[in-house]
Amino acid sequence: MTPASDVISEADRPLRADAARNRELILETAAVVFAEHGLDAGYDEIARRAGIGVGTVYRRFPERVELVRALFRSRLDEIAAFGEQAVQEPDGWAGLTWFLERLVERQVADRGLKEVMAQTLVDDQQVADGRKRLELVFEGLVERAQAQGTLRPDVRAIDLGVQLVALSAITTEEEPELWRRYLALALDGLRAGAVTSPLPLDAPADQAVPELMRRMCGR
Amino acid sequence: MTPASDVISEADRPLRADAARNRELILETAAVVFAEHGLDAGYDEIARRAGIGVGTVYRRFPERVELVRALFRSRLDEIAAFGEQAVQEPDGWAGLTWFLERLVERQVADRGLKEVMAQTLVDDQQVADGRKRLELVFEGLVERAQAQGTLRPDVRAIDLGVQLVALSAITTEEEPELWRRYLALALDGLRAGAVTSPLPLDAPADQAVPELMRRMCGR
DNA sequence: AAAGAAGTGGAAAGTCTGCTCCGGTTGACT
DNA sequence: AGTCAACCGGAGCAGACTTTCCACTTCTTT
Numbered sequence: 001m002t003p004a005s006d007v008i009s010e011a012d013r014p015l016r017a018d019a020a021r022n023r024e025l026i027l028e029t030a031a032v033v034f035a036e037h038g039l040d041a042g043y044d045e046i047a048r049r050a051g052i053g054v055g056t057v058y059r060r061f062p063e064r065v066e067l068v069r070a071l072f073r074s075r076l077d078e079i080a081a082f083g084e085q086a087v088q089e090p091d092g093w094a095g096l097t098w099f100l101e102r103l104v105e106r107q108v109a110d111r112g113l114k115e116v117m118a119q120t121l122v123d124d125q126q127v128a129d130g131r132k133r134l135e136l137v138f139e140g141l142v143e144r145a146q147a148q149g150t151l152r153p154d155v156r157a158i159d160l161g162v163q164l165v166a167l168s169a170i171t172t173e174e175e176p177e178l179w180r181r182y183l184a185l186a187l188d189g190l191r192a193g194a195v196t197s198p199l200p201l202d203a204p205a206d207q208a209v210p211e212l213m214r215r216m217c218g219r
Numbered sequence: 220m221t222p223a224s225d226v227i228s229e230a231d232r233p234l235r236a237d238a239a240r241n242r243e244l245i246l247e248t249a250a251v252v253f254a255e256h257g258l259d260a261g262y263d264e265i266a267r268r269a270g271i272g273v274g275t276v277y278r279r280f281p282e283r284v285e286l287v288r289a290l291f292r293s294r295l296d297e298i299a300a301f302g303e304q305a306v307q308e309p310d311g312w313a314g315l316t317w318f319l320e321r322l323v324e325r326q327v328a329d330r331g332l333k334e335v336m337a338q339t340l341v342d343d344q345q346v347a348d349g350r351k352r353l354e355l356v357f358e359g360l361v362e363r364a365q366a367q368g369t370l371r372p373d374v375r376a377i378d379l380g381v382q383l384v385a386l387s388a389i390t391t392e393e394e395p396e397l398w399r400r401y402l403a404l405a406l407d408g409l410r411a412g413a414v415t416s417p418l419p420l421d422a423p424a425d426q427a428v429p430e431l432m433r434r435m436c437g438r
Numbered sequence: 439a440a441a442g443a444a445g446t447g448g449a450a451a452g453t454c455t456g457c458t459c460c461g462g463t464t465g466a467c468t
Numbered sequence: 469a470g471t472c473a474a475c476c477g478g479a480g481c482a483g484a485c486t487t488t489c490c491a492c493t494t495c496t497t498t
Contacts, residue, residue, distance in 0.1 A: 016444055016495055042485065053447035058487065155404070162401065166385040169435045172427050181420040182381065185374070188415055189408025196407055201400040208391050216388045218437020235465060235474055261455070272477035277457065 023060050025050045031071055034112030038217075039068055069124045072116045076130030079106060079117075083137030092145035097187055099141060100164065104179055107168035118165050118213035152195045156203045160190075165216045242279050244269045250290055253331030257436075258287055288343045291335045295349030298325060298336075302356030311364035316406055318360060319383065323398055326387035337384050337432035371414045375422045379409075384435050 015023060029050040033041045047054040061067040082102045089095035107114040116127070117134075138157045145151035163186050170179040188194060204212055234242060248269040252260045266273040280286040301321045308314035326333040335346070336353075357376045364370035382405050389398040407413060423431055 013444095018494065019445060022445085043487085044485080047447095054486090055447060055488080056445080059445075062487095152407075159400070159404070162389060163404070166388065166401075169385065170381060170431065171434065172423070172431045174427050174430075175420075175423055177420060178423055178427075178431070181378070181418050181422070182385075184416075184418050185378070185382070185408045186405065187408070188371075188413040189404045189406070191413070191415070194407040194410070194413045196410070197403075199400050199403050201394075201396060203400070204391070204394055204397055208393050208397075211393075212389070212391045212397070215390065232474095237464065238475060241476085262457085263455085266477090273456090274458075274460095274477060275475080278475075281457095 019060070022050075022052055022056055025052065026057055026060055026067075027070060030067055031112075034068075034071065035110040038111040039064070039115045065124070068112075068116065069127055072113065073124075073126045073130065075113060076116070076127065076134060079103065080130065080133040080137055083134065083141060086141055087137070087144075091150075092141065092148040093150035093191075096141045096145045096151065099138075100160065100183065100187075101180075103164055104168050104183060107164070108171050108176070108179060114165065114168055115217050118217050119210045146192075149192055152190055152192045154195065154199050155190060158203050158209065162204070162212070162216070165213060169216075238279070241269075241271055241275055244271065245276055245279055245286075246289060249286055250331075253287075253290065254329040257330040258283070258334045284343065287331075287335065288346060291332065292343075292345045292349065294332060295335070295346065295353060298322065299349065299352045299356050302353065302360060305360055306356070306363075310369075311360065311367040312369035312410075315360045315364045315370065318357075319379065319402065319406075320399075322383055323387050323402060326383070327390050327395070327398060333384065333387055334436050337436050338429045365411075368411055371409055371411045373414065373418050374409060377422050377428065381423070381431070381435070384432060388435075 014020075026046065030046050033046050033049065037045070043057045044054050047057045050057075061070075079102075083099055086095040086099035086102075089098065107117065117131070119131075135157065138160070142151060142155070142157045142160065146153050167179050167183055167186065170182050172178060233239075245265065249265050252265050252268060256264070262276045263273050266276050269276075280289075298321075302318055305314040305318035305321075308317065326336065336350070338350075354376065357379070361370060361374070361376045361379065365372050386398050386402055386405065389401050391397060
């Protein structure tokens with residue numbers, strides 16, 4: 001059908017100056033809108049706030065996933081970097097709790113980020129890599145704190161992930177920091193000294209996690 | 220305009236046999252549908268499953284709240300009864316945890332119930348009374364366990380309510396009981412012995428609770 | 439500066455969802 | 469049994485949201 005050269009040139013051709021400008025504008029605006037309304041905010045909201053037509057948004061990002069990818073590829077690495085920073089702290093418990101606080105702070109401030117971290121709308125290599133990196137650093141922190149005897153030995157990193165997503169729903173307009181109270185309670189239950197009896201179920205299997213996270217984010 | 224007698228007779232007139240039958244059918248079906256999809260499930264879903272027309276549902280319950288009221292008035296009392304049963308147990312901690320388990324079980328099984336308990340769609344005296352009764356019995360259980368020195372003294376009943384709603388989102392098709400693991404973790408953080416440092420914030424103020432609950436139920 | 443390719447805006451078409459309305463049916467009452 | 473008000477079903481209307489389309493503008497190239 002179409003010669004291969006056409007396909008390549010079509011994909012690689014640089015955007016026209018005004019189109020490139022608009023692309024940036026869309027990304028900036030979408031970052032704000034997604035943070036407020038989550039990943040399925042309307043395109044017209046983005047267009048309106050950016051002061052451009054809806055058509056322009058659809059032309060640049062015909063698939064919503066593309067927009068999401070473009071926005072969150074770097075964000076996940078940014079978050080993982082916090083984890084690597086937390087490893088610097090010699091006290092495993094202190095490092096872990098510091099990391100958890102940073103994570104919830106981010107998720108509370110950005111609903112879109114929360115949804116991306118909770119596995120919704122994935123299927124991108126780079127996003128998957130970012131999340132994988134995050135998982136690894138998370139597991140490292142957990143295992144270290146357990147080795148130091150401060151974190152209870154019967155939890156896995158995914159348990160903390162689940163609690164994190166649950167916690168990040170605990171905010172209000174008037175009391176935006178409320179989650180900190182419940183994080184403190186949860187942390188007191190995670191200390192090695194808090195163990196009373198074996199946990200009644202195993203941590204969720206890997207393949208169950210995506211559906212779980214989707215549910216926790218409100219369908 | 221209309222004579223007063225007309226208004227009265229209109230309100231009091233008993234339903235025709237077929238209409239009464241359908242009303243029951245709607246209630247039965249709505250109980251199932253609300254349990255599955257939450258309080259804003261579509262009326263057509265209810266109609267379809269009941270094998271009747273949408274119009275019939277709308278005619279009988281023009282306002283959704285009326286349907287919700289009719290369904291949940293008794294349910295809340297039923298739940299409060301669990302609390303009163305829990306008081307029988309002399310060990311305050313055992314009674315409280317037993318009660319919490321019953322609550323989450325119910326909320327996980329019935330999304331509509333969860334939303335009603337979480338203060339959404341209220342403004343009915345009887346529903347408000349039911350919730351009030353529930354609150355009181357809850358506070359009683361909390362205070363008793365604190366007096367017995369098993370529950371940490373720095374939490375209030377509303378804290379348990381918040382954690383409960385958060386926990387009841389933790390379910391999956393394949394692992395419906397998963398919430399039990401996280402309830403166990405939360406409980407370990409609620410024991411008197413788990414206190415490490417003062418909680419960083421106060422429990423949410425009463426007037427902040429409705430918005431909080433609404434957010435936690437997914438908008 | 440002229441030509442044409444690329445990009446734009448927003449009106450209009452398409453979709454989805456909640457609700458109403460009315461021709462036809464059923465049950466209650468005499 | 470006949471009359472009529474109450475009730476039924478579901479086609480279809482209204483409004484919100486999503487997506488496409490194209491006449492017009494802007495940029496790039498020669």
